[in-house]
Amino acid sequence: MFAVFRTLLIGQFRDAHTLFWTILLPFALLIGLGLYFDEPGYAERLLAGVVAVNILFGPGMVTPFQVMTLRNRGVFKLLRAASLPTSAFIAASALARTALSLVVGACLVAASAVGFGVKPTIPGLALMLFALLLGSVCFTAVGFITGNLARNGSDTSMISNLVCLPMLFASEAFYSLEHAPQWVKIASLLHPFSHFVDLLSAAVHGSRQADTWASAAALAGFTAVCLAVAAATFRWDQEGVRFRFLVKD
Numbered sequence: 001m002f003a004v005f006r007t008l009l010i011g012q013f014r015d016a017h018t019l020f021w022t023i024l025l026p027f028a029l030l031i032g033l034g035l036y037f038d039e040p041g042y043a044e045r046l047l048a049g050v051v052a053v054n055i056l057f058g059p060g061m062v063t064p065f066q067v068m069t070l071r072n073r074g075v076f077k078l079l080r081a082a083s084l085p086t087s088a089f090i091a092a093s094a095l096a097r098t099a100l101s102l103v104v105g106a107c108l109v110a111a112s113a114v115g116f117g118v119k120p121t122i123p124g125l126a127l128m129l130f131a132l133l134l135g136s137v138c139f140t141a142v143g144f145i146t147g148n149l150a151r152n153g154s155d156t157s158m159i160s161n162l163v164c165l166p167m168l169f170a171s172e173a174f175y176s177l178e179h180a181p182q183w184v185k186i187a188s189l190l191h192p193f194s195h196f197v198d199l200l201s202a203a204v205h206g207s208r209q210a211d212t213w214a215s216a217a218a219l220a221g222f223t224a225v226c227l228a229v230a231a232a233t234f235r236w237d238q239e240g241v242r243f244r245f246l247v248k249d
Contacts, residue, residue, distance in 0.1 A: 004079070004089060008096035017065055022058035022104060026050050030108060031167045033174070034116050043116035049173035051105050051128070055135045056168060056193055058104075061160045064144025066093075068156050071147075076236045089145055090155055090227070098136035105132050121206040128203035135196045136242040142192070149231035167193035172201070185194040192222035220248035 011088040012018045025194045034043060070076055079089060103129070112118040120128070146163055155192045171177075171194040177185055188194040198215040202208065 004084070005092040005095050008093055009099055011014065011066075012100055015062070015066070016216050017062045018100070020059065021062050022054060022100060025057060026054040026104060026108060027111065029053065031115070032112060034112075037095060043118050043170075045201065046106065046116075046245035047112040047118050047175070048197060048204045051108055051132070052135070052171075052173050052193065052200050053105055053168065053177045054108065055101055055139050055196065056131070056164055059094075059136055059140040060146075060164050063093065063097065063140055064147035064150060064156045064160050065153070067144055067147025068150055068153065071235060074237070080236045086231050090141070090230055090234070093144070094140040096181055098133060099142045100128070102132055103134045118150045118204065120204060122204040123208065124203045127208065127212070130199060130216070131196065131199040131203055131219075134153060134216070135192075135199075135221055137187070138196070138226055139190050141223065141230040144230035145226065148230065148235055154174045165191075167191045167228070171197045173197050177204065189218075192219055195219045199228060208211055211246060 012022075025075055030046065031177075033046055033050075037046070076089075109118070109120060109125070109128070113120065129169065142163065143160075146159045147156060150159050166187075170191065172188075179186060195215040195218040199219060202212040202215070
């Protein structure tokens with residue numbers, strides 16, 4: 001499993017999708033929006049939003065293309081021949097994405113502190129670390145689900161957008177939903193990204209209220225469900241069924 005983890009970790013730095021969605025885009029958003037919106041308190045909201053988007057677009061939107069590419073190239077068949085369990089491969093992929101996300105997240109926090117005067121606290125950083133670990137695993141699982149259901153690049157792109165973009169818009173990553181329609185507020189509670197943003201926002205502001213732990217519990221619940229669905233829908237080859245629990249391996 002360590003060899004798979006190391007290969008996936010190194011491979012991320014050779015992937016154009018990963019470099020754009022996980023590294024270039026978050027810093028472009030941080031610098032661009034940070035300079036444009038010079039309002040009191042917005043720097044903290046921006047940091048939480050950018051870190052959250054880094055996880056959503058990294059593990060959430062890049063992982064599906066990785067899953068589809070590896071499956072179509074027959075890599076999964078080789079792993080299956082080596083008797084690698086599905087859960088082990090998903091875990092190795094989640095760890096590789098998490099390692100990169102932690103590094104990028106730390107750089108974003110440092111850039112916000114230096115460039116926009118954000119002052120994170122030690123408890124806030126600890127809460128952010130917890131949120132990043134949980135969020136990375138959750139959205140890597142979401143990415144696996146998307147990649148498992150897709151057959152080709154067009155399917156992957158369409159499903160990724162249909163899954164990730166509504167979660168982004170129905171959250172408080174970059175704006176408040178205080179004046180949003182009631183159905184949008186309800187929808188924001190029904191997906192993991194909104195709870196992830198709330199948890200990161202609490203970390204940036206150094207808040208540990210009851211709502212913070214409710215968001216953590218909700219994100220943990222979504223993570224468990226997404227991991228189970230990712231394992232259930234995993235396909236070793238392109239011709240495999242989409243729901244593995246319907247057949248025997």
